[in-house]
Amino acid sequence: MTRLLFLLLAALTACAGPSATSGDKGGLVPLRLAESDLSRAYTPRRLALLVGVSAFDDPRWRDLRFSAKDAIDLGAVLKDPTRGHFDQVRVLTRPEETTKEAILAALRQLRREATRPDDVVVVYLSAHGTLARDVRGELTRYLVTRDASYRDIPQTALSMDALKLEFEQLPSRRRLLVLATCHSGSGKSLLPRELEAELAGIKSGFYARPLEESSRASMVFAASDWGETAREDDSLRNDIYTHFLVEGLGGAADRNGDGAVTATEAHDFSRRRTFAFTEGRQRPSAEILEVGADPVILAGRIDRAGQPEMFSYNPRLDGFTLKVDGEPRLELPGGTAVGPGRRTVELTKGDTVLVRRDVNVMQGQRLPLEQLLSEAIPRRSLSLVGGMVSFADAQSRRDVLPAAPQVGVVLRLEDVPLENLGLMVDVGFGRGNRTLQVAPGSEVPFGYTALTLGVAAPYLWRWERLTLFAGPRVAALYLRRSFDVEAFSGGQRYFTVSPGVVAGLAVRLGERLELTAQSQLLLTYVVVDSRGQAVGFLGGHAGVGYRF
Template structure:
């Protein structure tokens, strides 16, 4: 059971989004999707999917930058509270940078009861949730909760059922508004057809432009809610769970309205032409339903979508038609009635005495079938074209409606219109019109029209047009599962699943899961996940996951939010909770340890230092890295009057904050001392090693002073151009006739910008 709640907390003055300048408004978002409510709750399927869909529309059309989004899935109570802390830091940073207005948005999809959110068996009380929201330093606060029994949240405030509309709330607003997608004693529902909850699906469709009743290219909170309310009520009236009736409690005073999305923000767009009418379902290249809208004739409608390939399905007067199109950067693409081509309805079974069509007719049972080809067989002689089910089939090409709990041996192939239960073996191909429960074995191709529970093995290609459970798919060529994977895909070429994968993908080429990967991906080439990886990605070349919980091991690792470890030559991530270990590490923020030769953290350190030392009169250093670990690039010019020497070096160190203004940096640096007259020719036989400690004081945000001791060791071999580097007392040790070591304590003083 799921109920959606929208809360608009506007506890300070706010200006209209359409009146404010873009640079004056900063919008931040915390998005949480948790399928697991605890051992006593039915596990949801689409809570995390809903959170990602809401995150995507905010990113594309809602003005939320990637660095201003915190997306959390499969987290517990502590994880949500940690997300609030991250959102609070973002809001404080926005205030510090001079944003005139700060807006924060919370989205939660998962389980709850009449007392609070339920997260993996743990409870987050509504009171604590309200305090966390009110504690965010923002002008406008919007919260969307898609969870069980959330209607009680509105009822606790004394709310009563009212007509479904939302008052204007944008310019000078104080108070709050609580909106629920169903009453406290109703259940909200999620749909396999939609791949998400009814209310969230229609709310996202509305935000993409379906709710833009004024046709001004912007969707307000009022428009989005009203559209989602009416669509949800209409689409749930005849479902098993029953209709959902929204109610709310409003305590707002103000004028104006809050703009949620701007359709002009995307670089591409879809325009539904004026003559076009009917219910439209728009899916992206991988089949995800992104927009559903009832289009009326007489006025054009614009939808905000990202560039890419799409397919639109139209239902009108009992007929079904489809159109395919591609949205390009900077182009608004129009879709008209002439772009659609009619398609047939799927064969269905009508319950309650209706007629049966296609393969749904009652099958006749013949234990054995002998055939040359499907039309020349004992099945055809005895049953004509009627559906037949066999237990054993032997022939050059076996054919029939179904194989029920038996074995089919075909010299060339086996073709079944319905399901295969048992084993189908052929040198050429195996084709099942629907599910396979058992084994398909061939040298060339195995195709299942539905789900596979068992195994497909071939030298060429395995295709399952549904879920794959069991041993999985084994091929030298490629494995394709057009559904969820629960098992193993192993291939020399490629493994692809168009939905979630739980288990293992092994290949020499490419592994791709177009959903959440729970398990292991191992390849020589590329491992790719479209939404989230939970487990291990190991590749010689590239690992990619927008969200990772586990480990990436490869030459190049690319992740979004990473909880765990990236180990490779190049590691790239958004927010990291754990470790990056590599030659080059790049991230937005690290809560852990980035260890590498070159580490760049967007929210970490990036400083220019100018200092003098006993070794070099003038030195410049560039420090970059995380909050506690950094890399420094060094360059210096000698102290003598003729400036005959310079140095270039690299260092690794750690940063230790001491309160709000003081800090200590400790690092190890290595430099080469070169001649300004003939650099890199004959004087490269030396190496300067330094252990440095620097105590710093932050004078202002972009200015600090520092100083501290150093210990230096200069190793030379062959004949160096310089007798010594420091004017201080130096100890000298001759290792052999050509190698000498000089070491001494020194100092440095400088400023940091």
């Protein structure tokens, strides 16, 4: 007991040692942390999971010659400290590692390891791909794992929906999924015979893109376009796309010369060489949801400012040709490096010029071509419109103002104050003569002046030349009536500010002109026969607008 008390007193003395002052409520024990340890704790990690499925339990899936080698070769590049310099690369090729459950378990383990938003994560899968109808009867893409049964694909193979779910749950905002597989019924793919017969004659565009809605900062690369065949090649001893991907990571894909190979640079390099090698029969594709100033670097390090780059992976621009200073550079999607300075940029398809602009590009700048497209279309519109205004209820139309014509001006600002939001200001004016029926067979003439001023903040939906908009609106309504009859001569005035809604559309006829139509509903308050009531005030207008 004496020894125990002594140890307790010694511990208390240590806690109240010389670091505490007389005015302190307690002492602080200094914690020494090495700067290198802190740096490691906050440095983003680079992690890769590479899967190559070459052999299958079910003999009806033919073995693949190079899938395991694909994963091993790519892993060697990513682990190389002079090229990929990844911190962790897991390569799964053994039979016990390539089952459905083993691959899902590896993805979940990766989710536990890549915990920082700025970690770089690469998932690569080389295997057969196939199509089958799931339990709901919907056509679904599947990755053929080692234990997949040819006769029970939905239950035994790995669906792309399950793969998508695991991929989207990765905390990293800088992630890449590469699918070196296909589902067209040939090459690295097999289809059940009954499904082959069902799909005979269906164009490849029928197949849904399984991961196109991946969350922001995700990139999904496929070795072939949807419905095409991904091929292995004896002379290359690899999947063709993977062979050129590995070659590009050696430095050949560094198109802007900044010392690093980004994911998009590597894909573009491999895509072009795969297309040329297969004489156009295999066209690798990409779904890139965010490409910003901080792209996913797969090899090398940025050690200098690169040449300016222009790029687009937007499906809307697929097939357009990018010309710089009159010289064709590439057919989109993809990217190219250009010299710094003032450049004339054109997007063309055949004889059609979608956009032509002069831009100044600087060293190290990355210019999305969609930006030029959006800037080329003016986002402001001034429209001259005409239409009708009327109260919604019959009593107000009878006792206050029947339906009346109106002309007006509408100013619409798009993407103000935020993207896909608009700001609208409209002014309407109407003047004329109407009659009130005060008794059967007795009508009283009057003159009217109606003036409306509205401000709205609608949401915008845009497809090609069509823009739809709808949203809240606040408007002021001024109404004046003047009578000149034997029983009464004089005027009445009415003014209110009330909430409402607006909806409409605009169709661009060219770069500047558009046709527009809109309707609005205002909830207002009027007094009829000494009785106040809330009523609706409607308006419908159409006209021609000028974008500027």
